[in-house]
Amino acid sequence: xxxxxxxxxxxxxxxxxxxxxxLGICPxxxxxxxxxxxxxxxxxxxxVMLMATAATWPIQKFLLDPNGLGYxxxxxxxxxxxxxxxxxxxxxxxxxxxxxxxxxVYLPLITTNCAVLGVTILNIDAGYSFAEAMxxxxxxxxxxxxxxxxxxxxxSTIEGSDIxxxxxxxxxxxxxxxxTSLSFxxxxxxxxxxxxx
Amino acid sequence: MEPIxxxxxxxxxxxxxxxAVLVIASKLMAVKEDERFPKIRExxxxxxxxxxxxxxxxxxxxxxxxKEGTPTNLCVxxxxxxxxxxxxxxxxEFEDVIExxxxxxxxxxxxxxxxxYDYYGIPSCSAAKLLYGGKGSCTYGCLGLGDCVNAxxxxxxxxxxxxxxxxxxxxxxxxxxxxxxPQKIISLVADVEKVVVTCSNKDKGAVTRKVCTNGCIGCxxxxxxxxxxxxxxxxxxxxxxxxxxTDCPDFGLCAKNCTTGCIxxxxxxxxxxxxxEK
Numbered sequence: 001x002x003x004x005x006x007x008x009x010x011x012x013x014x015x016x017x018x019x020x021x022x023l024g025i026c027p028x029x030x031x032x033x034x035x036x037x038x039x040x041x042x043x044x045x046x047x048v049m050l051m052a053t054a055a056t057w058p059i060q061k062f063l064l065d066p067n068g069l070g071y072x073x074x075x076x077x078x079x080x081x082x083x084x085x086x087x088x089x090x091x092x093x094x095x096x097x098x099x100x101x102x103x104x105v106y107l108p109l110i111t112t113n114c115a116v117l118g119v120t121i122l123n124i125d126a127g128y129s130f131a132e133a134m135x136x137x138x139x140x141x142x143x144x145x146x147x148x149x150x151x152x153x154x155x156s157t158i159e160g161s162d163i164x165x166x167x168x169x170x171x172x173x174x175x176x177x178x179x180t181s182l183s184f185x186x187x188x189x190x191x192x193x194x195x196x197x
Numbered sequence: 198m199e200p201i202x203x204x205x206x207x208x209x210x211x212x213x214x215x216x217a218v219l220v221i222a223s224k225l226m227a228v229k230e231d232e233r234f235p236k237i238r239e240x241x242x243x244x245x246x247x248x249x250x251x252x253x254x255x256x257x258x259x260x261x262x263x264k265e266g267t268p269t270n271l272c273v274x275x276x277x278x279x280x281x282x283x284x285x286x287x288x289x290e291f292e293d294v295i296e297x298x299x300x301x302x303x304x305x306x307x308x309x310x311x312x313x314y315d316y317y318g319i320p321s322c323s324a325a326k327l328l329y330g331g332k333g334s335c336t337y338g339c340l341g342l343g344d345c346v347n348a349x350x351x352x353x354x355x356x357x358x359x360x361x362x363x364x365x366x367x368x369x370x371x372x373x374x375x376x377x378x379p380q381k382i383i384s385l386v387a388d389v390e391k392v393v394v395t396c397s398n399k400d401k402g403a404v405t406r407k408v409c410t411n412g413c414i415g416c417x418x419x420x421x422x423x424x425x426x427x428x429x430x431x432x433x434x435x436x437x438x439x440x441x442x443t444d445c446p447d448f449g450l451c452a453k454n455c456t457t458g459c460i461x462x463x464x465x466x467x468x469x470x471x472x473x474e475k
Binding site for chain 2: 059063064067069071072075076079080082083086087090091093094095097
């Protein structure tokens, strides 16, 4: 049980996908302008990360590894994730239109998101079991959610402040992102001391 | 087997399986779209103005398809032509569209009212309103900085002598200006030949008189004179109930006798003061 908690917490805080691993920066900067779109995007990411892990882990373990095709990992994962997201979109549109509407454009947008691909590949690299991989994906998704919501708060504050002309727009956003990411360095070492192995 | 084949074949197989699953899924789970929807959507002008009361043309088309009995005459910019096409598609009887024009309920131009201060801020009504309710001495009137002019898709509004004026021949009655105006003094009025109250001041008569010579002082003369009892004074400002303002035996009586002349007549060339200036 402790192991799952360690995986979950380290995925959310210490190895945060956006702020520590620098994956999924594109939606982090692109969709974080408003809180509601940031939340919608993050929920879609959590959902897709879980689905993608559930689909790619068996493919790696039962199809690629036994046949010595481990080097096809990246291309096969991209293929499978893209098809999966499309399938999910079709199913949602038919059966849960309300969810389809709220996830909206974000679902196709994350088809080839590097954070999603990153989670699935890193799950394999870390040698996780299926359950551990799922917990890690959940944690990564939650970490993405946390980073998005936090940063949309930071950006709404930036929006209302007096910024020098040359610093407006992207420069100040990137600087703020750097400082936010720096703050997450404060978590390093926490898990090792909380749960000594 | 060639190493290239051992790599290519599994990927191709996975790709084909994914494609097959997607094709089957999209066929099985296709959401039925009403076949009338694209037809209706084509008829509508596509201005997404919202005058019909729905969120854009798509919203109106959707409501027509899904909700029985949605009226076909709601598209004001499209007028009778669109209503005719819509009623054909829907198989209902054609209903005449009540064309509407926007009317500014203020005539306090630079001669009739004064300024409290000189405004040098952002040239926008909503910004000016934040500063003591605007630069004009009347806090209810037109601010004259043209938020409605910028919002109008037809360029039918101009600011003349400090007050916004609508050109009724250009106006399509979409109502965007009524939502944009921070003073909320623009409203939609059905078509032509109507009586219009060109004041929105809700202060007591004495206060109104001080800030604007055109202002409605709430004397209730029009209320007594109107043969159809269509005019009432609400919060010290005359309001016309257009459902009663029909078949007037003495058309223009109210406008001729208005104490300050703030009741005016409107036709296709704009709003006219009837009362002689003293």
